[in-house]
Amino acid sequence: MRRKLAAGNWKMNGTATALAELETLARAFPSPSVDVLICPPATLLHRAAKALGGTDIAVGGQDCHAATSGAHTGDISADMLADAGATSVILGHSERREDYGEQNDDIRAKARAAMDVGLKTVICVGESLEQRDAANTLDIIGGQLSGSIPDQSTGENLVVAYEPIWAIGTGKVPTLNEIGEVHDFIRARLERRFGEGVGRSVRLLYGGSVKPTNASDIFAVSNVDGALVGGASLKALDFSGIIDALSKV
Numbered sequence: 001m002r003r004k005l006a007a008g009n010w011k012m013n014g015t016a017t018a019l020a021e022l023e024t025l026a027r028a029f030p031s032p033s034v035d036v037l038i039c040p041p042a043t044l045l046h047r048a049a050k051a052l053g054g055t056d057i058a059v060g061g062q063d064c065h066a067a068t069s070g071a072h073t074g075d076i077s078a079d080m081l082a083d084a085g086a087t088s089v090i091l092g093h094s095e096r097r098e099d100y101g102e103q104n105d106d107i108r109a110k111a112r113a114a115m116d117v118g119l120k121t122v123i124c125v126g127e128s129l130e131q132r133d134a135a136n137t138l139d140i141i142g143g144q145l146s147g148s149i150p151d152q153s154t155g156e157n158l159v160v161a162y163e164p165i166w167a168i169g170t171g172k173v174p175t176l177n178e179i180g181e182v183h184d185f186i187r188a189r190l191e192r193r194f195g196e197g198v199g200r201s202v203r204l205l206y207g208g209s210v211k212p213t214n215a216s217d218i219f220a221v222s223n224v225d226g227a228l229v230g231g232a233s234l235k236a237l238d239f240s241g242i243i244d245a246l247s248k249v
């Protein structure tokens, strides 16, 4: 049985006052029946981890460097994330692929570094609207999966998030059939590469305009084990609605 996961990606949002949202969330879910992960900006990571200490809500980073240390101004190593209290890290988000030209090889190297220090990785894949319109979605996702996911992956250290780029922050969501088709494809690819045991144990999240209002329908789709949520994770009330919906699946 794969344990469900609701993961929030705060992106470049939030200063110290936003920590109150975490306290509200922790009060609402003293012992959640699903895994809950919040990935705040790096500046809040340590304070978020402290605020959530003793709760069942985990914190994670939004990126890490592939090297363990060195002359990389502005970057953060996986070890530093762990030191700040992170247990997970999001890698290969489409905003990083677009803003920084991150390639599958870069993401695989970062994932290796993160796994080496015991972090769980949430590796993101997803197609652009042009790629979907050209019927290239599965080819693109297949390439991202084989290129970004390291060989040392297991059901413990890997989560895959399917995030169609055109659905992120736009209010547009693929049909439930479209989500199901991609999630079934990802599952089949993982089983083929890692064997049935590992392939079936990796959690698959859907991400892209998940809200309390559409979460239940999305969570009913086969091979959807939770969500990676951007905008709706910023407010405890909205994220609570999504956690509630996931808890009822």
Ligand code: PEP
Pocket (backbone or CB within 6 Å): 009, 163, 167, 168, 169, 170, 207, 208, 209, 210, 228, 229, 230, 231, 232
């Ligand atoms: C995301 O950035 O990972 C995301 C899914 O954003 P949103 O929920 O705002 O579409």
